[in-house]
Amino acid sequence: MPDIPGRTGLRAQGRKTAAALGRQPSGTRxxxxxxxxxxxxxxxxxxxxxxxxxxxxxxxxVAGMLGR
Structure with missing residues (x-):
C-alpha cells in the first residue's frame, strides 16, 4: 500500500476502514x-x-447596516 500524504490519504484510509466494517462512508454532513x-x-x-x-x-x- 503506497503512503499517500495529507487529507487524500486519510480519506482513502477511512473508506477502506468503512468498507472493511461493511459500512458506506457517510461523506459530508x-x-x-x-x-x-x-x-x-x-x-x-x-x-x-x-x-x-x-x-x-x-x-x-447588522440589521441596521442592511437597512432593515
Whole structure:
C-alpha cells in the first residue's frame, strides 16, 4: 500500500476502514444538521455566560447596516 500524504490519504484510509466494517462512508454532513447540533449548546453558553445581550446588539447592528 503506497503512503499517500495529507487529507487524500486519510480519506482513502477511512473508506477502506468503512468498507472493511461493511459500512458506506457517510461523506459530508448537511449544513442544517450541523446547525441543529451546535445551536442548543451555543444558546446555552450565551445564556449561561451573559452573552445574549451582545448577540442581540450585534444582530441589531447588522440589521441596521442592511437597512432593515
Amino acid at each position: 448537511h449544513p442544517l444538521v450541523a446547525v441543529a447540533m451546535v445551536l442548543p449548546l451555543a444558546i446555552f453558553l450565551a445564556v449561561a455566560f451573559g452573552g445574549w445581550e451582545a448577540v442581540m446588539t450585534q444582530a441589531s447592528s
